[in-house]
């Protein structure tokens with residue numbers, strides 16, 4: 418599996434250097450993720466496949482992955498856009514999405530890809546698995562040098578994310594091509610690190626609750642010392658994601674909607 422990495426040319430505080438999209442060439446070229454419709458990205462796609470992609474698979478509805486779909490559809494009207502449904506969000510992008518299901522197979526010039534539904538970062542998140550080369554197109558599931566945001570008040574679900582990591586761990590990918598950052602050459606080590614990190618955070622949050630901190634803000638300030646303020650909303654969302662998981666686990670309870678306490 419040797420896709421052509423094409424940068425979406427969208428650097429920013431949340432996307433870092435910007436997003437990678439991947440073009441799998443062949444009789445029916447496949448583009449994985451739509452980017453944001455930046456002109457440089459469209460020209461790079463046109464240079465690689467002048468006739469345009471036959472199909473665009475979008476990993477999830479977040480704007481850095483999906484918002485380029487209308488620009489692609491306008492330039493190459495025959496390109497079909499597909500994604501796993503997230504009805505509340507999908508309508509934003511003004512294209513007709515062909516619905517993808519878990520387990521669906523997508524033919525490419527380099528053999529079939531299998532759709533693997535991996536919710537957690539977003540409810541509609543999918544990765545694409547190329548079994549013969551053990552290559553995974555990982556979208557926002559994994560990223561070198563960073564953990565992944567779980568926006569708990571907007572579709573993020575930490576328990577689902579941990580299940581998704583374990584599902585991908587069981588596939589034992591040899592390499593992961595992510596939407597952000599460099600190719601992940603040792604994905605199983607990164608997954609181990611992620612699982613240990615989330616466990617560590619959970620212990621920190623339980624300790625903070627034990628110490629009498631009872632709001633998301635107070636807990637975030639305690640455990641994310643020295644954090645870039647621009648990323649603070651994401652830090653709060655991650656703390657909330659942990660609290661919601663712990664609530665489901667029966668370890669913490671919510672009072673007055675926004676105050677949290679240990680279940681004793």
Ligand SMILES: [Zn+2]
Nearest residue numbers: 477479538557
């Ligand atoms: Zn995302």
